[in-house]
Amino acid sequence: MSSKQQSDTEQSEKNLAPFDYTLSVIGGKWKMKIMYQLANNEILRYGDLKRKIPKITHKMLSSQLSELELSGVLRRDEYPQIPPKVEYSLTPRGKTLMPILEEMCKWGVSNQ
Template sequence: MTDEPRYPELKDKQAPFDYTLSVIGGKWKMKIMYQLACQGVMRYGELKRGIPGITHKVLSSQLSELEGSGIIRRQEYEQIPPKVEYSLTPKGRTLMPILNGMCLWGLEHQS
């Protein structure tokens, strides 16, 4: 028995990998998910403040994509002023062990 990781045998080995990258890839999506995992429910302004360097346009776009992928939930409240909250969905929470593993790898290997 070896310590080598086992990978599932798939007809098209790239398809699941490509799908995962399409959902979480890019500079900002994982940072957004990490903020939501740490804080739970957050409003737009809190997210923007928690991710230095992200622009309004990019944050809005990334939130829409994550919502479309079923990773985050957007809850809009009918009130004045408008209130919108974001949180991870159960599907989104299943990605957190992957992000945590990436974080641990970074801690171990960054110089």
């Protein structure tokens, strides 16, 4: 491989890193659906999310919520009461992803 080809490959990989990171945050079948529900409802409890996304399993919803929380996209507020109360909402960082999701929805409407 020539040094120019190697340089082009390295540049391409460097440019792909932000794309890969974004996909790691919002990628998959469920994360965008969860974010969409939170954007439309602002604050939802676990059971509300489960009802609004009926085909998601409890295990998958729980793991996807944890991943979104770890990436700083959603906030989990737990209230010490009986029964336990937990609410989810988008963080300011999560809200910055909504224009991307809105554009994806527009594309879907235009290209169905």
